[in-house]
Amino acid sequence: MNLLFALMIVGPLAASAGALLVRERGALRDVITMVGLGTAAAASWVMFGIVARDGTQTVRVGGWDPELGIVLVADRFAALVLPIALAIIFVVEIFAIGQRRTAWGANPELSGPLLGVLTAGVSLAFLTGDLFTLFVAFELILVSSYVLLTHQGQRAQVRSGMSYVVMNLLASTLFLFGLAYVYAATGTVNMALLTERMGDLSDGVRIGIGAWFFVVFGTKAAVFPLFSWLPDSYPTAPTTITAVFAGLLTKVGIYAMIRFHTLMGLDELGGAMLIIAGVTMVIGAIGALAQSNVKRILSFHIISQIGYMLMGLGLFTAAGTAGAILFLVHHMPVKTVLFLVGGLIENEQGTGRLDRSGGMASRRPIIAALFAVPALSLAGLPPFSGFIAKFSVISAGIEARATPIVFLALFAGLLTLMSMTKIWLGVFWGSPPVDVDGDEPPGNRKTMLAATGLAVLGTLTISLFAGALFDLSVEAAEELRSVSAYRDAVLR
Amino acid sequence: MSVALLFAIAGLTAVGIYLITSRNLSRIILGFVLLGHAAVLGLVTAGGPPGEAPIAGASDQPIANPLPQALALTAIVISFGLTLFMLALAGRQQTLSGSDLVEDDLEDRRLAARAERAAALADLAEQAEERDEQHEEST
Numbered sequence: 001m002n003l004l005f006a007l008m009i010v011g012p013l014a015a016s017a018g019a020l021l022v023r024e025r026g027a028l029r030d031v032i033t034m035v036g037l038g039t040a041a042a043a044s045w046v047m048f049g050i051v052a053r054d055g056t057q058t059v060r061v062g063g064w065d066p067e068l069g070i071v072l073v074a075d076r077f078a079a080l081v082l083p084i085a086l087a088i089i090f091v092v093e094i095f096a097i098g099q100r101r102t103a104w105g106a107n108p109e110l111s112g113p114l115l116g117v118l119t120a121g122v123s124l125a126f127l128t129g130d131l132f133t134l135f136v137a138f139e140l141i142l143v144s145s146y147v148l149l150t151h152q153g154q155r156a157q158v159r160s161g162m163s164y165v166v167m168n169l170l171a172s173t174l175f176l177f178g179l180a181y182v183y184a185a186t187g188t189v190n191m192a193l194l195t196e197r198m199g200d201l202s203d204g205v206r207i208g209i210g211a212w213f214f215v216v217f218g219t220k221a222a223v224f225p226l227f228s229w230l231p232d233s234y235p236t237a238p239t240t241i242t243a244v245f246a247g248l249l250t251k252v253g254i255y256a257m258i259r260f261h262t263l264m265g266l267d268e269l270g271g272a273m274l275i276i277a278g279v280t281m282v283i284g285a286i287g288a289l290a291q292s293n294v295k296r297i298l299s300f301h302i303i304s305q306i307g308y309m310l311m312g313l314g315l316f317t318a319a320g321t322a323g324a325i326l327f328l329v330h331h332m333p334v335k336t337v338l339f340l341v342g343g344l345i346e347n348e349q350g351t352g353r354l355d356r357s358g359g360m361a362s363r364r365p366i367i368a369a370l371f372a373v374p375a376l377s378l379a380g381l382p383p384f385s386g387f388i389a390k391f392s393v394i395s396a397g398i399e400a401r402a403t404p405i406v407f408l409a410l411f412a413g414l415l416t417l418m419s420m421t422k423i424w425l426g427v428f429w430g431s432p433p434v435d436v437d438g439d440e441p442p443g444n445r446k447t448m449l450a451a452t453g454l455a456v457l458g459t460l461t462i463s464l465f466a467g468a469l470f471d472l473s474v475e476a477a478e479e480l481r482s483v484s485a486y487r488d489a490v491l492r
Numbered sequence: 493m494s495v496a497l498l499f500a501i502a503g504l505t506a507v508g509i510y511l512i513t514s515r516n517l518s519r520i521i522l523g524f525v526l527l528g529h530a531a532v533l534g535l536v537t538a539g540g541p542p543g544e545a546p547i548a549g550a551s552d553q554p555i556a557n558p559l560p561q562a563l564a565l566t567a568i569v570i571s572f573g574l575t576l577f578m579l580a581l582a583g584r585q586q587t588l589s590g591s592d593l594v595e596d597d598l599e600d601r602r603l604a605a606r607a608e609r610a611a612a613l614a615d616l617a618e619q620a621e622e623r624d625e626q627h628e629e630s631t
Contacts, residue, residue, distance in 0.1 A: 146577060173528060173531055
């Protein structure tokens, strides 16, 4: 068991250190990175199997007591989300290798090793059992993302990198203050111990801590009104980097929120969460409609979709939490694929601007098909995974009699469909722009298409096994809500 | 808890927040350094009453709580690295644009300008319509 945890957290870190050492030698560097990311992904799938069979697995790092040391916990929630996250990073690294000879490719000497650091951070954030390690994991993710975003040093990247770094650093500082409050109030930062001790606090302190961490995780997850850094910075990064960010970073924030607020039983915040969720959905979708660049439209959709996950959490019912988890599982691959297709579009026609593109459906039918599947899924049309995810969140809302938020969710779904249509009309239909030249587009297109195709296949698989995934989400949600299962597994 | 520490935290936070509202990246960095100090002081304060250095068997007096100190050390190392990165970013911005000011998002400005243009055009059309109506009335 120790080995599996190490392969997911230390493995990618070691691989990225090794890849940095031989960064001049392209093939060897790529092999080391791929092996590190691949074994981490494989380990997470094995972990998924073990947790599904035997229940929650824990590791006390260094053998310390949970009161003092770090505990890593793989419960059903973590074991369900982590394999998908690590598989995404692996596929994106394949795409990155195909794309690197183009103007949109990331700098290969740095992007591979940094993806390794990011992977370690994501694994640690999903597996950690205490709040301070969660803070360290966030920093690991953010530091590598700062560098990934700005490492090419172009003006737009440095400009948007500044607001990205400042916003996220502010959230990290608030996180640190929050840790001090939690420690002062309870004398521990271990989440299992906190579930016991938070109950003894007065309501004011308990809800205050919950609200404080809602702001911290909300900034990372880009909920209204803390989202402005996201559509500003994501589109400027190289495609593969944006794809990983879009698929994982905000989702780590919402994951931490689901875990913390559900385990601590902060139902009192539910009303505020639902209001913010509704505004986030609609503002994100309306923002997307106003944009005229493929990547910017997709970036605003991240915000809108975060609203759905927050809605599932804010209901504070078993069905709502299950819906949020299923939405998370559906959203990560779909969003990544859409950004990869955005990268293919940029590669083919040299720009992502809608007014300078067109006619792609007849020239590149494969790309059109690769776009159509995840786009329809994002808009929530059956039979794709988005439909099932939205259905489970919305039916949980109806069950909880939260009518206004249900209507807002349906309305935002309509707006999503409209802006997906906007991309479709702009890029795939109509006539090609006049200045399009007959040159073969740069980059290794076969690798890029294969990676995107693989990812689309992944999202289709999720649609196919949606029933089983829904059951798994329900189990994970029930385990999370019956706090004692988590507490007993960590403290026994 | 010492009142002096409390005032130190409050003062550092206030100055830090004042500094990060600036557009000047070097001021923002200084602001984050101060905010980081405030948070670390907060962690140390959260550890409870002061005491002897927490070394096993070194003293029979009550010892200070070592756990928040370990957390604080980790936080200091992280903020040290981030400060360096932000300084590098400010240096890059200085090379690219001649100052280290945080700039507006160009695409946002373009969209805003488009909306303003559309509004101006609508105004013009309205005025022209009114003129036509007046013209018709007068004839």
